[in-house]
Amino acid sequence: MKLLSTDRLTMRYPGGVLALDDLTLDLEPGLIGLVGANGAGKSTFIKLLLGLLQPTAGRATVLGLDPSTDPIEVRQRIGYLPEHDCLPTDISAADFITHMARMSGLPRASARERAAEMLRHVGLYEARYRTMDGYSTGMKQRVKLAQALVHDPRLLLLDEPTNGLDPAGRDQMLELIRRTGKQFGISVLVSSHLLGEIERVCDHLVAIDAGRLVRSARIGVFTAHTAALAIAVDHGRDELKAWLARAGAIAEDDGRGGLFVPLEDDEQAYDLVRDGASELGLPLVRLQRTRRQLQDLFRATAPDPSLESAGAAPRDPS
Numbered sequence: 001m002k003l004l005s006t007d008r009l010t011m012r013y014p015g016g017v018l019a020l021d022d023l024t025l026d027l028e029p030g031l032i033g034l035v036g037a038n039g040a041g042k043s044t045f046i047k048l049l050l051g052l053l054q055p056t057a058g059r060a061t062v063l064g065l066d067p068s069t070d071p072i073e074v075r076q077r078i079g080y081l082p083e084h085d086c087l088p089t090d091i092s093a094a095d096f097i098t099h100m101a102r103m104s105g106l107p108r109a110s111a112r113e114r115a116a117e118m119l120r121h122v123g124l125y126e127a128r129y130r131t132m133d134g135y136s137t138g139m140k141q142r143v144k145l146a147q148a149l150v151h152d153p154r155l156l157l158l159d160e161p162t163n164g165l166d167p168a169g170r171d172q173m174l175e176l177i178r179r180t181g182k183q184f185g186i187s188v189l190v191s192s193h194l195l196g197e198i199e200r201v202c203d204h205l206v207a208i209d210a211g212r213l214v215r216s217a218r219i220g221v222f223t224a225h226t227a228a229l230a231i232a233v234d235h236g237r238d239e240l241k242a243w244l245a246r247a248g249a250i251a252e253d254d255g256r257g258g259l260f261v262p263l264e265d266d267e268q269a270y271d272l273v274r275d276g277a278s279e280l281g282l283p284l285v286r287l288q289r290t291r292r293q294l295q296d297l298f299r300a301t302a303p304d305p306s307l308e309s310a311g312a313a314p315r316d317p318s
Contacts, residue, residue: 001063001064002026002027002028002061002064003027003028003029003030003032003062003063003155003187004025004027004049004060004061004062004063004155004189005025005026005027005060005061006023006024006025006058006059006060006061007024007058007059007060008022008023008024008057008058008059009022009023009024009045009048009055009057009058009059009060010022010023010055010056010057010058011041011044011048011053011055011056011211012056018210018211019041019044019211020041020044020045020048020055020208020211021041021210021211021212022058022212023041023045023058023208023211023212023213024058024213025206025213025216027204027206027216028204029187030181030187030202030203030204031178031181031187031188031190031201031202031203031204032187032188032189032190032202032203032204032205032206033189033190033192033197033198033199033201033202033204033205033206033219034046034189034190034191034192034206034208035191035192035193035194035195035198035205035206035207035208036193036207036208036209036214037193037209038193040193040208040209040210040211041208041210041211042159042191042193042208043083043159043191044211045191045208046080046157046159046189046191048060048067049062049067049074049078049157050067050071050074050075050078050080050157051067051068051070051071051072051074051075052071054068055068062074062077062078062155063077063154063155065077076104076151077153077154077155078153078154078155078156078157079147079148079149079150079151079153079155079156079157080148080156080157080159081141081144081145081148081156081157081158081159081161082144082159083159083160083163083191085140086144087132087140087143087144088132089131089132089133089135090131090132090133091131091132092128092129092130092131092132093119093124093127093128093129093130093132093135093143093146094112094115094116094119094128094129096132096143096147097114097115097118097119097143097146097147097150098111098112098115099111100115100147100150100151101114101115101150101151104150104151105151106151111150114150115128115146115150116128118146118147118149118150119143119146121146121149121180122142122143122145122146122176123142123172123176124139124142124143124146127139136169137164137165137169138165138166138169138172138173141161141162141163141164141165141169141173142173142176144161145158145161145173145176145177145180149180149184153186154186154187155186155187155188155189156180156181156186156187156188156189157189157191158177158188158189158190158191159191160191160192160193161173161177161190161192162174162192162194162197170197174197174200174201177190177201178200178201188201188202190202198219199219202219203218203219204216204217204218204219205217205218205219228260228261228262228263228289228290229260229261229262229263229269229270229273229287229288229289229290230254230258230259230260230286230287230288230289230290231251231258231259231260231261231273231284231286231287232257232258232259232284232285232286233277233282233283233284233285234282234283234285235282236280236282237257237258237259239280239282240259240273240276240277240280240282241253241259243276243279243280244259244261244272244273244276247272247275247276248272249261249268249269249272249273250262258286261273263289270287273287274287
């Protein structure tokens with residue numbers, strides 16, 4: 001059974017805002033990254049999968065169920081971490097997670113046991129009896145992950161789970177997400193506008209832009225055969241790029257003031273760069289074999305700098 005499928009899924013909000021446009025996908029179980037600029041339609045997509053919104057056209061199935069017609073059945077099988085802050089801060093994390101477990105049908109004793117287990121998993125066991133008004137942003141994100149897991153779902157939908165976290169907190173949350181998927185054997189769909197996060201956590205990548213599908217494949221497909229020669233010069237980068245083009249080597253900007261030359265023939269590429277720099281009288285600052293990252297691969301198809309920037313306010317109309 002497919003984890004989820006969509007067939008020409010479209011969502012248009014009142015006023016004419018098109019959030020999803022003819023989206024067709026088939027995804028197998030695993031750790032999946034949903035990436036796109038703020039406002040690309042990621043949150044709308046997640047809410048459609050949960051049955052919280054009705055599509056304008058097309059359909060989706062999640063674990064073989066249609067969220068438009070069976071939203072309760074779908075949500076019983078899904079854990080959801082929303083992007084926005086939504087926790088009742090005047091109660092303890094233990095009481096809140098226990099309540100969420102009771103809401104999913106667990107008896108009182110089992111709910112408390114399960115809540116303690118989930119809070120231990122996310123690293124909040126010692127702080128479980130504190131009221132959440134004293135929790136940091138990172139702790140609140142962990143509580144939201146715990147409530148998404150407490151009913152033992154088959155799929156986790158995580159909407160911008162590192163939003164508002166500092167670099168250390170972001171690293172810890174990403175590691176926790178990956179460990180959750182591997183340890184519990186459940187599928188995870190992580191929504192983010194940061195390609196680097198997706199690359200670190202996920203095995204499969206889905207990229208959308210303005211509600212349309214850009215790419216969907218295993219991350220290895222994007223990074224395979226992407227060995228490149230990274231070049232940096234003190235000055236004259238454009239001159240060197242033009243010289244290499246005349247010599248038959250296509251150099252691309254790396255977005256950081258340097259160049260990339262794909263390595264199809266290692267010896268020829270090194271020789272061409274050396275000869276070009278020598279003829280133009282340019283001092284080479286860097287000449288290094290490297291493997292390109294996802295953000296480099298996406299510049300050609302999704303040249304939106306917000307795919308790599310943090311801290312921009314979400315524009316998704318959902």
